[in-house]
Amino acid sequence: MLKISTKSQYGLRALVYLAISKEKINSLRTISKKEGISFDYLEKILSRLEKTGLVKARKGVLGGYFLAKHPKKIKISEILKVLEGDTFLVKCIGADKKFHCIRARKCLAKNLWRKIQDSINSTLNSITLADLIK
Amino acid sequence: MLKISTKSQYGLRALVYLAISKEKINSLRTISKKEGISFDYLEKILSRLEKTGLVKARKGVLGGYFLAKHPKKIKISEILKVLEGDTFLVKCIGADKKFHCIRARKCLAKNLWRKIQDSINSTLNSITLADLIK
DNA sequence: TAAAAGCCGACGATATTTGTCGGCTTTAGT
DNA sequence: ACTAAAGCCGACAAATATCGTCGGCTTTTA
Ligand code: FES
Ligand code: FES
Numbered sequence: 001m002l003k004i005s006t007k008s009q010y011g012l013r014a015l016v017y018l019a020i021s022k023e024k025i026n027s028l029r030t031i032s033k034k035e036g037i038s039f040d041y042l043e044k045i046l047s048r049l050e051k052t053g054l055v056k057a058r059k060g061v062l063g064g065y066f067l068a069k070h071p072k073k074i075k076i077s078e079i080l081k082v083l084e085g086d087t088f089l090v091k092c093i094g095a096d097k098k099f100h101c102i103r104a105r106k107c108l109a110k111n112l113w114r115k116i117q118d119s120i121n122s123t124l125n126s127i128t129l130a131d132l133i134k
Numbered sequence: 135m136l137k138i139s140t141k142s143q144y145g146l147r148a149l150v151y152l153a154i155s156k157e158k159i160n161s162l163r164t165i166s167k168k169e170g171i172s173f174d175y176l177e178k179i180l181s182r183l184e185k186t187g188l189v190k191a192r193k194g195v196l197g198g199y200f201l202a203k204h205p206k207k208i209k210i211s212e213i214l215k216v217l218e219g220d221t222f223l224v225k226c227i228g229a230d231k232k233f234h235c236i237r238a239r240k241c242l243a244k245n246l247w248r249k250i251q252d253s254i255n256s257t258l259n260s261i262t263l264a265d266l267i268k
Numbered sequence: 269t270a271a272a273a274g275c276c277g278a279c280g281a282t283a284t285t286t287g288t289c290g291g292c293t294t295t296a297g298t
Numbered sequence: 299a300c301t302a303a304a305g306c307c308g309a310c311a312a313a314t315a316t317c318g319t320c321g322g323c324t325t326t327t328a
Contacts, residue, residue, distance in 0.1 A: 001139060001284075002214075002254075004223045004247065005316070020242075027273065036237075041318050047275065049259045060326020061272045076246060080136075089138045103170075108154075108266045109146045112210060113138065119257040120136075123250055132242045135315075140284065161304065175287050181306065194295025195303045 008083040010037045011045045015079065018055065019071045020133050029063035045083070052082045070128035080124060089113050089120075142217040144171045145179045149213060152189065153205045154267050161198035179217070186216045188245035214258060223247050223254075 015034050018026060028046060032039040046065055049055045056068045067074070080087060088094035090113045092101040104110060147169050152160060162180060166173040180199055183189045190202045201208070214221060222228035224247045226235040238244060 001135065002218055002221050002223065006136060007317080009224055009226075009243065009247075013241075016141050016242050021139065029161075029273080038318060040320075043274080044276095044318090050274090057274060058326085059272095059274050059324075062327065063273045063325080065274090084136055089136065089145055091144075107147075108150050109143065112146065112261065112266055115261065116254065116257055119253055120250065123253040127246065127249065132246055141285080163304080172287060174289075177305080178287090178307095184305090192295085193293075193303095193305045193306060195301095196296060197294080197304045199305090 005084065007041075007045055008080055010042060011049060011083045012076075012079060013037070014042060015049070015054070015067070015074070015129055016132060018065060018067050019129055025058060025062075025064040025066045030064070040134075049079075049082060054079065054082060067129075071133065073127040075116055075125055076127045076129070077121065077124035078106060079129070089117050093117060115131070139218065140177075141179055142214055144163060144169070145183060145217045146210075146213060147171070147210070148176060148180060148199075149183070149201070149263055150186070150266060152199060152201050153263055159192060159196075159198040159200045179251050183213075183216060188213065188216065201263075205267065206262050208263040209259055210261045210263070211255065211258035213263070219236070249267060 014031050014037070017035060028043055029039065031037070031046075032042045035042075044058075046055060048063070050057050053068055054074060055065045057063065057065050084100050086095060090110075091099050092104060092107070092110050093114050101107070103112075139188055148165050148171070151165055152170060162177055163173065165171070165180075166176045169176075180189060180191075182190050184199070186207060189199045191197065191199050220229060224244075225233050226238060226241070226244050227248050235241070236246075
């Protein structure tokens with residue numbers, strides 16, 4: 001249905017929150033409350049962003065999350081790649097080696113999907129987190 | 135997951151098939167066989183394309199489907215709109231009057247979704263079925 | 269040592285997508 | 299007129315993906 005999952009929407013909002021926050025560090029509880037996002041769900045999301053190095057976490061009391069790099073250095077494409085998985089519009093043009101479409105040779109539809117994919121990618125690569133907050 | 139449904143993929147392939155076919159009219163059975171798409175499923179898809187005026191149908195023996203207009207006159211955006219429904223990346227920027235996001239006023243994420251949406255839309259509006267088959 | 273925070277894996281609910289089925293109507297050819 | 303081939307239609311079933319919850323663990327500071 002060509003839609004962005006709420007996971008990505010939540011993830012992006014959390015990152016924006018961290019980016020504009022006056023605090024050095026923000027706890028999951030704070031973010032989830034302020035943004036109105038399920039605590040447990042957001043935890044999974046931030047945990048994933050942490051594993052891939054977009055945010056860092058500190059455990060214990062007074063712990064929380066903070067951006068791993070300056071917002072200028074965080075491209076939207078990175079974020080979405082982490083949250084949406086290897087995000088290709090259709091399998092036929094995906095990078096999955098195990099999948100090879102038998103129709104690919106003479107398929108005219110494929111070219112369309114690739115064009116759309118390229119258009120999306122170039123948009124995603126040209127925008128950073130910093131671009132959103134000014 | 136930002137993916138194109140197989141419904142749209144099938145629909146587009148069927149339209150391409152009709153566009154490049156030497157026959158004036160092609161039956162559902164023929165298309166489904168040649169394209170390797172479930173007969174019953176494709177029926178629903180073509181039926182929907184028929185209702186919205188992209189293809190026309192003739193009933194009875196020797197019946198089938200054919201394009202309602204010249205491929206040059208069929209924009210990809212039209213096709214996808216029919217098949218994917220009112221396709222907005224996220225609810226917050228959708229046209230649904232009943233939905234109004236309480237965060238919209240000061241939400242920075244929204245601007246991103248809109249940019250991506252615009253980029254996709256302009257691509258979809260600039261390509262016609264005819265562009266795919268040459 | 270207790271409380272606050274993050275970490276992790278399993279699970280369940282819900283929604284969407286994908287597909288199937290049966291019976292109906294229309295049409296061309298015999 | 300009859301029949302077979304085709305499209306039309308609505309209900310339903312299966313498969314998959316998304317969304318969210320839960321319980322117990324570890325780490326850290328006061
Ligand atoms: S159907 Fe796979 S490349 Fe077109
Ligand atoms: S969350 Fe609805 S506009 Fe951003």
